[in-house]
Amino acid sequence: MKLTLRVWRQQNADADGAMSTYDVDDISADMSFLEMLDTLNEELILRGDDPVAFDHDCREGICGACSLVINGDAHGPERTTTCQLHMRSFEDGDTIDIEPWRASAFPVVKDLVVDRSAFDRIIQAGGYVTAPTGAAPEAHATPVPKPDADFAFENAECIGCGACVAACPNGAAMLFTSAKVNHLNVLPQGAPERETRVLDMVAQMDEEGFGGCTLAGECATACPKGIPLVSITGMNKEWLRATRKSGRR
Amino acid sequence: MTRTMWDSSVGKKTVMAVSGLIMLAYLVVHMLGNLKIFFGSDDFNHYAHWLRTLGEPFLHYEWALWIIRVVLVAAVVAHAVSAYQLSRRDLRARPTKYVHKKPRTSYATRTMRWGGVILGLFIVWHILDLTTGTVHPDGFQSGHPYQNVIDTFSTWYGSVVYIVAMLALGLHIRHGFWSAAQTLGVGSRTRDRAFKTIANALALVLTVGFIAVPVGVMTGVVS
Numbered sequence: 001m002k003l004t005l006r007v008w009r010q011q012n013a014d015a016d017g018a019m020s021t022y023d024v025d026d027i028s029a030d031m032s033f034l035e036m037l038d039t040l041n042e043e044l045i046l047r048g049d050d051p052v053a054f055d056h057d058c059r060e061g062i063c064g065a066c067s068l069v070i071n072g073d074a075h076g077p078e079r080t081t082t083c084q085l086h087m088r089s090f091e092d093g094d095t096i097d098i099e100p101w102r103a104s105a106f107p108v109v110k111d112l113v114v115d116r117s118a119f120d121r122i123i124q125a126g127g128y129v130t131a132p133t134g135a136a137p138e139a140h141a142t143p144v145p146k147p148d149a150d151f152a153f154e155n156a157e158c159i160g161c162g163a164c165v166a167a168c169p170n171g172a173a174m175l176f177t178s179a180k181v182n183h184l185n186v187l188p189q190g191a192p193e194r195e196t197r198v199l200d201m202v203a204q205m206d207e208e209g210f211g212g213c214t215l216a217g218e219c220a221t222a223c224p225k226g227i228p229l230v231s232i233t234g235m236n237k238e239w240l241r242a243t244r245k246s247g248r249r
Numbered sequence: 250m251t252r253t254m255w256d257s258s259v260g261k262k263t264v265m266a267v268s269g270l271i272m273l274a275y276l277v278v279h280m281l282g283n284l285k286i287f288f289g290s291d292d293f294n295h296y297a298h299w300l301r302t303l304g305e306p307f308l309h310y311e312w313a314l315w316i317i318r319v320v321l322v323a324a325v326v327a328h329a330v331s332a333y334q335l336s337r338r339d340l341r342a343r344p345t346k347y348v349h350k351k352p353r354t355s356y357a358t359r360t361m362r363w364g365g366v367i368l369g370l371f372i373v374w375h376i377l378d379l380t381t382g383t384v385h386p387d388g389f390q391s392g393h394p395y396q397n398v399i400d401t402f403s404t405w406y407g408s409v410v411y412i413v414a415m416l417a418l419g420l421h422i423r424h425g426f427w428s429a430a431q432t433l434g435v436g437s438r439t440r441d442r443a444f445k446t447i448a449n450a451l452a453l454v455l456t457v458g459f460i461a462v463p464v465g466v467m468t469g470v471v472s
């Protein structure tokens with residue numbers, strides 16, 4: 001395949017960026033999107049140009065590092081991560097726009113790489129259990145109703161990629177935060193911090209400068225792990241309950 | 250609890266949902282009351298008078314009406330202030346637009362902010378027109394709402410302003426009612442269809458019900 005790429009290039013956090021156009025040739029339909037970018041970068045390096053910086057790690061859809069907005073869609077046209085997107089989703093001769101996640105809480109570091117440490121701080125605010133857990137306990141020691149276990153698992157699938165923020169017209173982190181809150185809040189292991197967890201994580205989310213939810217639903221459409229919009233409803237419910245129970249002003 | 254509520258984006262959204270639902274409940278009753286215009290001037294004027302004697306003798310003349318007015322003003326102000334503050338936060342959170350633009354989200358969702366502004370301006374216009382009579386065409390007679398309504402909708406602009414605002418209201422409720430269910434944490438996968446259907450039904454019934462009045466006047470059914 002022959003493709004025209006329009007890629008966001010930005011030297012560093014303070015520099016102005018712009019879209020640059022590159023032509024790539026001999027792209028196989030079996031390549032992943034990142035392998036296609038590797039091909040571009042090899043050419044750029046051979047030419048003595050600066051390769052395009054982009055985030056990636058596992059390249060198997062589980063780490064949440066890869067993060068590209070492709071033709072206006074976070075992670076591109078398929079419901080998967082950028083690393084698991086393949087070139088067969090495109091046609092020979094296509095022009096593809098590649099941009100970084102856009103949100104003021106995710107500043108651009110270089111080219112397509114953004115700083116997502118705001119997510120880490122939301123987790124630090126309460127996305128954990130304080131009980132020392134030791135080695136894996138006997139699975140039947142703590143009974144968990146099946147629907148709760150299913151809901152916890154569904155939410156635990158979040159890989160923290162930030163596509164929800166990138167897709168949201170308000171740059172909101174509600175889907176991510178709700179996945180992390182629900183995952184622990186429905187389980188008995190998470191019960192001791194049930195109220196403080198949701199209050200502190202939502203407060204940190206606001207603190208980081210993410211927007212608010214207007215129920216546009218773009219996040220759940222973009223999420224490669226299928227975290228559903230009702231996770232946000234679930235977090236709102238937990239937040240209201242905690243506000244009543246916690247005795248905070 | 251008040252501080253936690255007002256300082257949080259989730260809490261402020263709750264304020265919006267509750268104030269929105271208060272206004273919505275009022276609008277359903279208001280729309281049903283307006284339809285009495287199709288039963289003639291005696292029925293309509295008598296209904297307007299009854300609104301003022303509501304709750305007597307426990308309450309004084311017009312007390313119930315004033316209580317409703319105070320609650321509604323509080324709801325409008327709370328709703329508009331939180332809408333403004335939350336929208337500012339949202340715009341700040343996404344200052345850079347994507348180069349590759351895509352049409353996203355439904356029309357009702359995209360027009361919540363401008364539609365809300367239209368509704369806010371309409372509320373002011375509507376009160377100045379039919380409650381105080383300040384901008385009323387001419388000859389506003391307090392105590393004769395039937396004639397006042399006919400005068401308003403006998404002008405083209407009176408009807409246009411009203412109909413545009415009611416279409417905006419329908420769109421606002423279509424997204425707003427369902428959103429409020431999510432904000433208040435009562436939505437769920439199994440109830441989703443039901444909430445969407447109720448939202449659409451409310452939007453349709455209110456829009457059609459309110460617009461029936463200017464259409465009735467314009468077509469001469471009400472005169």
Ligand code: HEM
Pocket residue numbers: 213214215262263265266267268269270272273276325328329332333336358361362364365366368369370421422424425426428429430432433
């Ligand atoms: C003062 C004029 C108004 C303004 C400025 C306004 C603005 C807004 C905005 C910006 C939103 C959030 C939109 C979003 O989530 O995407 C909203 C939501 C809502 N509005 Fe209004 N609106 C106004 C009047 C009304 C009226 C008259 C009603 C009564 C039917 C209403 C009912 C609602 C409801 C139920 C919501 C949903 C709350 C939620 O998302 O949880 N609004 N409004």
Ligand code: SF4
Pocket residue numbers: 157158159160161162163164165175176179219222223224225226227
């Ligand atoms: S909710 Fe989905 S889109 Fe958002 S960070 Fe988690 S996996 Fe990524």
Ligand code: FES
Pocket residue numbers: 055056057058059060061062063064065066081082083084
């Ligand atoms: S590189 Fe790990 S999920 Fe894509």
